[in-house]
Amino acid sequence: MADKQLIKVLLVEDNPEIARLIRDMLRRSPTCTFEVTHHAALKPALEYAASNPIDIVVADLTLPDSEGFPTFFSIRSTVPNVPIIILTGIDDEEMAVQAVREGAQDYLVKSQIDMHILLRAVQYAIERHRIEAALRRATVELEERVNERTAELSLANKELEREIEERIQAQTQLVQAAKMEVIGRLASGVAHEVRNPLAIILQAKEYLEGLVDTKNEEVSSTLQSMTRALTRADTIINGLLDFSRISQLEIKPHSVNELVENSLMLVKHQCDRAHVTVEKKFGESLPPVKADKVKIEQVLVNLLINAIDAMPDGGVIRIETSVSDTVSGKAVCVEIHDSGSGIPQENLAKVFDPFFTTKRVKHGTGLGLSIVKSIMEMHHGSIDIRNRTEGGATVTLLFPL
Ligand SMILES: Nc1ncnc2c1ncn2[C@@H]1O[C@H](COP(=O)(O)OP(=O)(O)OP(=O)(O)O)[C@@H](O)[C@H]1O
Ligand SMILES: [Mg+2]
Incomplete structure (x- = not known):
């Protein structure tokens, strides 16, 4: 037969009859071995609990040195990770229900305890507590994982935003380069086409200057504005040629x-x-x-x-x-x-x-x-x-x- 499971119980009960009854019932368990440590008052029970391993506390809340809820809260704060079962009389059942709301695993009415109820309550309490603890751990782990994932996602998002920004920039540069290429080709074509007629006009102007009366104010001012217009046209043509990269670099x-x-x-x-x-x-x-x-x-x-x-x-x-x-x-x-x-x-x-x-x-x-x-x-x-x-x-x- 497999070894029976060992469960360490801290029993806090000032009524020796009840304490003995509970011990007896636990001893008769067919599935578990209960190692019961009994204290009749709260103070020694807490001292024991603070420095010894315990699997479960079974406690009466009405003790010689503590009464009601404070008993429960003292035990809970001393051993926050150990399940607690409250023992209660018929008259203070309401308080026991309240203690369950505050975190006690269960309560047993003393006058109604029988062996089966007690054993089932203790084993269920331990099991429920274990599951609750595992759930709490899983929740914490899950939260941590969610936080890690969120951080990773936000980092990936930033990286993505940076990449998008870079791509937009690269695309803008490409569009600009393509635009320049087209304008460059167009400019060089236009510049070449316009350059020759411009040279002809310049020569013709110089030829006419020799023929006309340059002392005449109207003629002279017309020639000057022609010169200005030709110079400007020449500047633009040279600019266009520079821009269209046709000149060689030294x-x-x-x-x-x-x-x-x-x-x-x-x-x-x-x-x-x-x-x-x-x-x-x-x-x-x-x-x-x-x-x-x-x-x-x-x-x-x-x-x-x-x-x-x-x-x-x-x-x-x-x-x-x-x-x-x-x-x-x-x-x-x-x-x-x-x-x-x-x-x-x-x-x-x-x-x-x-x-x-x-x-x-x-x-x-x-x-x-x-x-x-x-x-x-x-x-x-x-x-x-x-x-x-x-x-x-x-x-x-x-x-x-
Ligand atoms: N240092 C500057 N401060 C303020 N605006 C500027 C400056 N440099 C350029 N700009 C602006 O950029 C425009 C384009 O300059 P760009 O040199 O290409 O042509 P432009 O100076 O207008 O004509 P051009 O160079 O033929 O005399 C200018 O008209 C001006 O509005
Ligand atoms: Mg300029």
Whole structure:
């Protein structure tokens, strides 16, 4: 026969008759061996319970040193993980019911106890308590797992949002690149078609200049406006050709600081006229960049003129050069800060579009930044333009090393 299960019972009962009766009944169990420890008062029972293993407490609530609910609460707080069965008389059954609501496993009315009822109550109480404890543990585990999963999901969600953002950016860049490609091809076609007739008109104008009376004021002013119109048409055609990348680059190592100095010299006159002062913060011993000198000076002049245009009442241009770390490695960085109007949010995405200009009155072509971007891309570099929090704009050029 298999070993009988051993159950350690703490019996707290001041009536020796009842205590003996319960002991006897437990001893006669056919399925379990009960090891009963009996105390007639609460204090010694609690002392015992605090330092000995117990499987179940069977307790009367009316004891010499404690009465009613406090008896139950003291036991429960001493052994919170042990099931408790209350022993009660007929007259305090209501209190026992209340104790069950508070967490006691069961109650037995003393005058009605028989062996079967007692054994079943004790075994069920232990089993129920075990199941309850397992349920509590499972609930805690489940909560932990749910929390872990929630944290994982929120992390995955963030990652997904980042990927979506990256994809949107990549897509925008692709669309922009495709747009530029089409415009570039169109521009170069138009430029070639217009260049020849323009050259013919220029020659014809020079030929006619020799024939007509240039002293006549009307004739002379007509010739001058023709010259202006032709010069402007020529500028636009050259801009279009630059933009459509048809010109070859002459790549050599150059000092960025020198390129900036040269460009500043070219716009000195415009700066003075517009009351714009220039501050320089050049990085020392910067590595040379591989660049086409003329093209990069063209880039810098375009950007400086944009900055001057943005400060009609004067201001400050601050140019900084440095080496900086980018996601794709080290690069020489040129930053042009101005204290001008800045760029309205709705225009930020359009400034690199060919022919986008807010300078209709000044006859801006709107090709400046698209040419600049195209030249920077030919150098495998990049350009970024953003508003400064303190007002004005910052253009950042990166030349990869
Ligand atoms: N530093 C800046 N501050 C404020 N707005 C700027 C700045 N740089 C460019 N912009 C805005 O971007 C637009 C496009 O510039 P872009 O250089 O391409 O053409 P543009 O200067 O208008 O014409 P062009 O270069 O032919 O003279 C400008 O009209 C202006 O509105
Ligand atoms: Mg410009």
